[in-house]
Amino acid sequence: MFQAGGMKDELQALKSEVSRLLNTHGEGIFDASRTHADVLADQIKAALSDLAETLNEQEEHVGDIISERPIATLASAFALGVVVGFMLRRH
Numbered sequence: 001m002f003q004a005g006g007m008k009d010e011l012q013a014l015k016s017e018v019s020r021l022l023n024t025h026g027e028g029i030f031d032a033s034r035t036h037a038d039v040l041a042d043q044i045k046a047a048l049s050d051l052a053e054t055l056n057e058q059e060e061h062v063g064d065i066i067s068e069r070p071i072a073t074l075a076s077a078f079a080l081g082v083v084v085g086f087m088l089r090r091h
Contacts (some may be wrong), residue, residue: 066073
């Protein structure tokens with residue numbers, strides 16, 4: 001009535017089929033996640049490139065302002081230093 005050998009063979013076949021399906025599905029997930037990570041990395045690189053360009057432009061702009069008004073810049077830096085010094089002194 002109960003055939004242990006037949007049941008064992010069926011379980012083994014089921015185990016190998018599930019293993020094959022999991023490996024196939026896992027590879028698909030890995031490939032999809034790799035593709036998504038590559039796209040995300042490209043977007044980050046583009047954003048960092050834009051940021052670097054903007055910072056370079058702003059650095060030139062600040063340099064121009066400082067060279068046009070050196071006395072005002074020096075006075076502003078001194079005043080800021082005094083304010084920060086008082087703030088640090090209180091704490």
